[in-house]
Amino acid sequence: MRTITVKYQNECCLECGKTLAVGELATREKKDRIFCPECKPINNCPVKDRIKYPERHSEAEIEALLWHQLQQKGIDARLQVTAYSSKSGGNNNKLDLVVFKNKAAICIVECKSWSDSYYRVYPYRRNNSKQIVKYRETYNLPVLLCGRMDDIPKTIEDVLLM
Numbered sequence: 001m002r003t004i005t006v007k008y009q010n011e012c013c014l015e016c017g018k019t020l021a022v023g024e025l026a027t028r029e030k031k032d033r034i035f036c037p038e039c040k041p042i043n044n045c046p047v048k049d050r051i052k053y054p055e056r057h058s059e060a061e062i063e064a065l066l067w068h069q070l071q072q073k074g075i076d077a078r079l080q081v082t083a084y085s086s087k088s089g090g091n092n093n094k095l096d097l098v099v100f101k102n103k104a105a106i107c108i109v110e111c112k113s114w115s116d117s118y119y120r121v122y123p124y125r126r127n128n129s130k131q132i133v134k135y136r137e138t139y140n141l142p143v144l145l146c147g148r149m150d151d152i153p154k155t156i157e158d159v160l161l162m
């Protein structure tokens with residue numbers, strides 16, 4: 001792949017189809033593949049394939065929606081809360097979401113972005129994952145698990161009971 005100056009008329013970018021003007025800079029790959037500067041391939045990955053539409057909701061989206069809905073119910077929920085880490089002995093643990101009452105933490109919500117298949121083992125995971133057990137021990141608080149978008153209403157119900 002090399003940068004060239006377009007010499008011949010009627011050469012089109014292989015990616016977007018734009019006709020390249022003579023004298024314009026372009027990228028040539030092998031003999032017959034030419035690209036305009038915007039469509040220049042990176043490691044053979046075309047521009048259109050560099051950002052794929054996400055198949056499932058990210059943890060951040062689940063956290064954001066849960067946070068928003070808790071706020072709407074007047075609950076003091078905070079995201080990405082820095083907390084004590086029993087592992088390092090410092091304040092460098094980041095908790096996904098913490099619910100506070102009068103500025104005292106009352107429960108932790110750990111958010112996940114689980115696939116359908118993983119979700120089937122959820123009842124077990126919910127109570128026994130290493131991280132959940134560790135959080136309960138360290139902070140002496142209930143730890144809820146919100147495994148995906150569908151879990152948000154149930155998580156809110158559980159928070160409201162506290």
Ligand SMILES: [Zn+2]
Binds near residue numbers: 018
């Ligand atoms: Zn192009």
